[in-house]
Amino acid sequence: MRLEIQCEDRIGMVREILDLFIPHRIDLRLIEMNTKQRCIYCGFSDIPFSQLQILLAEIRRLESVEDVKTAMFTPFEREHNALYTLLESLPDGVISVDLKGRITMITEQAAEDLNVSVVDLLYRPLSQVIKGISFSKETWANPQESMSKRIRIRNKTLLLEMKPIFVCDEEGFENAAGTVIYLKSELRLDKQTARLKQASDAENNLETYFQAAVIKSTAMKRMLAEAKAFTEVAMPLFVQGEVGSGKQNLIEALFQYWYKQQADQDAQLTIRHAKDITSKDIAQLDALSGWFAVDDVEQLNSDVQIDLAHWLTRQSSVVTSFDSSVRIISVSSLHEDQLLNSDTLNKELYLALSTLQLSMPSLRERKEDIEGLVLQIVLALSERHRLPTPSLSKGVITKFSLYSWPGNLKELQNRCLQTLLVMKGKPWQVEDISLPESGFGLSLSLVNDSLDQTVKQWEAELLTRLYPQHPSTRRLAKAVGMSHSTIANKLKEYKIGV
Numbered sequence: 001m002r003l004e005i006q007c008e009d010r011i012g013m014v015r016e017i018l019d020l021f022i023p024h025r026i027d028l029r030l031i032e033m034n035t036k037q038r039c040i041y042c043g044f045s046d047i048p049f050s051q052l053q054i055l056l057a058e059i060r061r062l063e064s065v066e067d068v069k070t071a072m073f074t075p076f077e078r079e080h081n082a083l084y085t086l087l088e089s090l091p092d093g094v095i096s097v098d099l100k101g102r103i104t105m106i107t108e109q110a111a112e113d114l115n116v117s118v119v120d121l122l123y124r125p126l127s128q129v130i131k132g133i134s135f136s137k138e139t140w141a142n143p144q145e146s147m148s149k150r151i152r153i154r155n156k157t158l159l160l161e162m163k164p165i166f167v168c169d170e171e172g173f174e175n176a177a178g179t180v181i182y183l184k185s186e187l188r189l190d191k192q193t194a195r196l197k198q199a200s201d202a203e204n205n206l207e208t209y210f211q212a213a214v215i216k217s218t219a220m221k222r223m224l225a226e227a228k229a230f231t232e233v234a235m236p237l238f239v240q241g242e243v244g245s246g247k248q249n250l251i252e253a254l255f256q257y258w259y260k261q262q263a264d265q266d267a268q269l270t271i272r273h274a275k276d277i278t279s280k281d282i283a284q285l286d287a288l289s290g291w292f293a294v295d296d297v298e299q300l301n302s303d304v305q306i307d308l309a310h311w312l313t314r315q316s317s318v319v320t321s322f323d324s325s326v327r328i329i330s331v332s333s334l335h336e337d338q339l340l341n342s343d344t345l346n347k348e349l350y351l352a353l354s355t356l357q358l359s360m361p362s363l364r365e366r367k368e369d370i371e372g373l374v375l376q377i378v379l380a381l382s383e384r385h386r387l388p389t390p391s392l393s394k395g396v397i398t399k400f401s402l403y404s405w406p407g408n409l410k411e412l413q414n415r416c417l418q419t420l421l422v423m424k425g426k427p428w429q430v431e432d433i434s435l436p437e438s439g440f441g442l443s444l445s446l447v448n449d450s451l452d453q454t455v456k457q458w459e460a461e462l463l464t465r466l467y468p469q470h471p472s473t474r475r476l477a478k479a480v481g482m483s484h485s486t487i488a489n490k491l492k493e494y495k496i497g498v
Contacts, residue, residue: 001047002030002071003056005040008064014040017065020058024051032074041074091383093183096165099176101125101140109386110183115154126181130160143179159184206257213372219361219486220369230356231258236312236328238297238353241360243333244410248295250360251329255291267291274299282307285326293329297353298345309349328353363405363412365482367455370401373409377416388425395430401455403435460494463487467496 007013014033017040021028030043047055052070059068073081084105087094093110097103103121111118114129121129130151143164151158161182166174206224207215215221230237231254241247248271255269267290272281274296282304285292294300300308312328330353332339339350363370374397382389405411415435423432463476470476477487491497 001044001052002074003042003059004069004071004074005042005059005065006038006067007040007062008066009035009038010064013064016062017042017059020055020062024055026055030074032076034075037075041071043074091386092185095126095181095183096178097126097140097181098178099141101127101135101137103129104178112386113153113156113158113183113185140179141176143176156185206253210253211372211376214369214376216368216372217361217366219365219483223358223361227254227358228257230254230358233356234327235355236330236353237355238330238332238350238357239360240332240334240336240357242362242408244408245360245362246409247331247333247360249409250358251291251293251331258291269293271295274304275301277301277304279304279307282311285311285328288326290325291327291329293331295331297330297332298334298339298342300345302346305346305349309346309352312349312352330354359483362482363408365486367401367459368452370412371397373412374400374416377413378420381413381417381420382425385420387420390420390423390425391427393427393429396428396433398454399430399433399435402458456494459490460496463490463494463496467491471497 005017007017014031018028018031021042021044024047026044026047028042028044030041032041032043033039034041056068059065084107087107088109090107090109093113094105094107095103095110096105102123102125104123106118106121108118111121114121116129127135130153143162145164147162149160149162151160161184162179163182164179165177167177168174206228210220210224215224227250239247239251241250251271252269259267259269268288269291270288271293272295274294277294277300308328334342336354336357339345340347342350363373366373374392378392379389381387400412400415407414415433418434419428419432466476470478473488473491474484476491477484
């Protein structure tokens with residue numbers, strides 16, 4: 001329990017308050033003063049409500065006390081936890097030692113590097129934990145400058161970067177208070193460097209945002225070529241794709257590419273769900289700069305649809321290219337025919353919003369990209385959750401590639417995360433991957449030790465089975481959710497229906 005006591009700053013105030021706790025036999029665990037806010041904070045174990053009422057009344061009767069109330073935490077506790085949360089979010093471990101070389105604070109990552117729990121490390125001399133450090137007591141007591149030292153623990157190389165801590169006294173003189181140590185892992189540095197290389201110059205090229213390994217498929221290459229061309233104009237853009245296919249990632253990449261070429265540094269990307277948009281938001285569009293994306297556009301309120309249609313009409317009457325300070329981006333998981341025949345989305349509004357259209361390919365159309373996507377996702381998740389990046393067998397990639405992925409990229413990310421957390425850095429084998437059996441129609445055996453040949457054989461067998469049920473390229477394309485031209489090329493390649 002915490003009490004916040006608002007009072008005047010005068011001599012004897014704290015003593016008078018503390019004296020009130022003695023008759024109640026309350027064991028104080030914390031006391032903190034904030035002279036700027038004129039507050040005294042007291043912390044102690046919970047007491048009965050009736051006893052608390054009496055104590056609060058006694059404190060209020062003290063001279064100079066203005067108010068007293070319970071509090072969840074003190075300012076110092078909040079700041080301490082905020083700092084610790086920040087340190088825990090860093091990719092490497094942090095240790096703080098006092099002037100005697102004893103550990104006063106340590107993050108979970110640092111404890112993991114040392115292979116000892118946080119509880120067992122606190123208040124122990126650092127020299128007992130890291131045998132490679134042999135500093136004298138004088139060194140810890142009088143830290144003067146930053147130092148670096150390489151050590152090896154559990155066959156892992158760590159770089160210790162040490163920086164002294166100083167606290168200023170009332171006269172502004174800096175007094176040594178300890179040392180903070182940052183533990184850098186060679187492995188983590190390599191992973192971070194690899195991530196930077198993969199996403200290098202993302203603002204300049206969509207092709208580097210979507211790395212080469214994940215744009216091998218014809219569908220993805222075609223979509224990115226169209227996307228790059230569409231960023232050069234300010235007309236409304238409609239982005240369609242199945243649930244979980246990565247439409248928002250695409251929009252963010254397009255905006256970065258466009259933003260790099262603009263002189264307007266105030267331009268921003270705003271993404272709002274259609275249900276949350278009001279007529280007031282439409283009225284304020286002229287004051288915005290950048291891109292305004294509407295997710296699930298078919299769910300716009302009917303009145304909002306009318307206002308947005310009027311806004312678009314007004315824009316087109318001023319400048320034929322819709323060259324305004326804000327560009328409307330619409331997003332939907334529904335197909336074009338569903339939107340045109342929808343009872344919820346105004347047809348004229350849809351046609352105005354879809355001046356330019358992009359179709360985000362599903363994972364069924366990106367079989368060649370799956371291996372790169374899996375490796376990319378696993379690397380990112382390993383770094384985020386501070387786990388070793390596992391190796392993946394060929395069978396794992398084959399199993400991922402042969403699955404239908406109804407949840408698309410989002411489902412792939414979920415499965416990778418689930419496997420990563422269960423395996424804890426161990427190599428992945430086929431039996432470690434849990435996927436619904438309904439997503440497989442054929443054998444998972446590897447053909448000639450080649451993923452490409454395996455996928456092609458699987459695809460050929462599947463299309464051979466489906467073609468009699470949908471005996472035209474257009475019907476088959478609609479059944480499997482792929483474009484007519486893509487299906488026509490595949491039927492020709494596999495000599496189906498000829």
